[in-house]
Amino acid sequence: MAPTLLLLLALVALVIPGPGGAQVSIHPIEAFLPRGASMQVNCSSSCSENLNLGLETQWPKREVESGHRWKLFELSDIEKDSKPLCFETCGTIQSSASATIILYSFPERVVLDPLPTWQQVGKNLTLRCLVDGGTPRSQLSVMLLRGDEVLYRQPVDVDPKDPKEVTTTVLVSRDDHEANFSCRTELDLRPQGLALFPNISMTRQLRTFDLPVNILKLDTRDLLEVGTKQEVRCSLEGLFPASEAQISLELGGHTLTSKSRNHGDLVLASALVEATAELEGTQQLHCVLELADQTLRAERTLSIYSFPAPDLTLSQPNVSEGSQVTVSCEASGGAQVVNLTSAPPGSPSPKVQFTLTARAEDDKRVFSCSAALNVAGQVLFKTQTLALQVLYGPYLDESDCLGNWTWEEGTQQTLKCEARGNPPPHTLNCNRKGDGAPLPIGVVTSVNRAMNGTYVCRAESSRGNVTRDVFLRVVYYDFAWIIILVTMLVIVVLIITAAMYFYNRQRKIRIYKLQRAQEEAMKLKAQAPPH
Known part of the structure; x- marks a missing residue:
């Protein structure tokens, strides 16, 4: 890399005294460089005698510039930490000064191990992250993440030649379904005036599932009659995620056409079973539910029978x-x-x-x-x-038509007379013996004494005829005699009342006269002289 990548310059040069107070120095005294970079090193001296100045290093070097008491060298392809040495010969005395070069590198690999295809809720999940490379390890840390949440953090402080494996366990919950997990490294060079350099692994998504303690519920009747249809239902509550579950119904080794749905933690499948003659006998009904790598089954025996009505x-x-x-x-x-x-x-x-x-x-x-x-x-x-x-018939018995009726004149009555027979009689009438006067069957609005008499009721049908005598007695009253009797009763009452009046009057007069006579006698007795 170019000399412009020099990252840190020493502020104080290392001074080694030489003869006569001569000094040799190196600049920079400490540097942080990326692996494979280049840098410039300045060697200088305060020697005033014959000076021989040079740089000792294991890396390729070339002299870039020089002066009376200094030389500027360029080091290239620096691959590991090292200590370049500036040396001088001042007269016959040799002295030197060294610098420290620390290399940094990003991890070559940050890999999160593949996650299980499915992880059951309530079980521990082990997260493993492999960090290969990266220096300096003392300033390198690794984190295991769920989304942006840090689950575990650890510094990487081992030999950079050895890959570092970082593990942690997570108790899986339903909230972890479809959560993203990753591994992240951070190389913190901020103390050296640089930045924080992150490196993150490929994100892996977790799928979780939860199976209830409940068993599959298979609902149907055990007996099915040939020619009928019956709905069968298979359900399970407490399942997570219910939307991921696959549920099917089988009868006699054949998969039924079913409808499935889920609501919350419930999954349900239903199908219509048609009991045919080919299925007559004992058949096995199966419900199969698959979620993750788990399979749940429920079984029920159906008896398909034929039972025609007698x-x-x-x-x-x-x-x-x-x-x-x-x-x-x-x-x-x-x-x-x-x-x-x-x-x-x-x-x-x-x-x-x-x-x-x-x-x-x-x-x-x-x-x-x-x-x-x-x-x-x-x-x-x-x-x-x-x-x-x-x-049969016709019939006209006492239960059908009463033989004796007593009605009061002037009242409303109902003549109940109904003939039986199959077919029902088409004619039923009642006529009085002698003159043939009709007696209406049903409601009679006003009974009169002329209706009194014996009637013959006759019913006819296609199967013959039948008759029955009915006697009707009409009760009535003669109001003239009633008036005479009432008048005579009134006169008798008046005579008796008058007699009692005069008798009581005479009795009171007699009592009064007797009292007056007694009073007069008492007065006379009181007036007579004493003897």
Whole structure:
């Protein structure tokens, strides 16, 4: 390098006395130079006799200039620390002065070891940094960084020929995910009037993961019927980073088309399973979650079955009253008939039947048949129902139409008379015996005594007709006799009241006269002279 790279000049020359007080000096006395640099050294003397002045060094040199008592030399390709020596021969006496050259160099390599592809949260991570070269080591330090945060700092104070390895451990947390780590060296030459020279390694990014203590949760029903569809869901909470997790569902060795999503620390996958006849039997459902170098699995056994509803039949679904009807129920696929309405009790079997005589009460009667199938230790049931139609009638019984009615004249009443039958009777009317006067069925707004009598109610349908006698008694009152009776009652009350009045009056008069007579007698007795 050019002489302009001289970095530090000595302020005080080293003085070595010579004969007669002669001195030799070297300038600069100390210098800091980059490795391979050049520098100029001035040797001077105060010798006044015959002077022989020179420079002793291991580096290539050339004399640049000279004067009466000084010489300027240029040293080149300086590769290590050294002490050049200025010497003189003053007459027959020799003397010398030396300077110190200290070289500095930047590290040739600052390398942070590769980080693990993934590091689990809560585990210690060892950071290793290799520093090769760099001088002077006493002023060289190395730091391990997370972003701009200094995790560890250490001076490099060993032989520069030996690479220096610096290590530290970090307890990894979720906050370290995608954090940048690096190694940095600093050569501090500020005490020598220079600067602080940094050198940084390649940045390495860390990826962290955290697995919960929870296990994969696989939700679905254990039993699936052929021809149905069922959603299966697999989830895990407490996972980090959930967005990096890969989750899939497999059934019978085939990967299902699933949808996955994550929210916070939750990851969820769902798929729709269609139970087909080809899958009938026992199948294994798997959920596989992969994160970092970890794989979590969950497994569940599904039983896919076929269970058709039992076949319930009526020999005649529409029959006339009194006809024979056979009710039959048959199960298939290994199922057993366990219950058939009105069937005699017995052990479950694939087929159950019985015969009945249809009655009017059986119209719209619902028959039910239940079958049971054992699938993987669970008993499943299916039920089939049918309704029987019985043609009958018409009927007009006491429960349908009361035979005796008592109404009060002038009131509003309702005649409840309804015939039964299948098909329902198309005609129902009531007429009085003798004159055929009609009696309205339903609401009668005002009852009168002329409605009194016995009526014949007749119902007709396509299956015949039926009649029923109904007696209606109308209660009424004769208000003329009531007025006469009330008048006579009033007169009797008045006579009795008058008699009681006159009797009491005479009684009070008698009492009064008796009291007056007693008072007069007392006065006369008081006026008579004493005997």
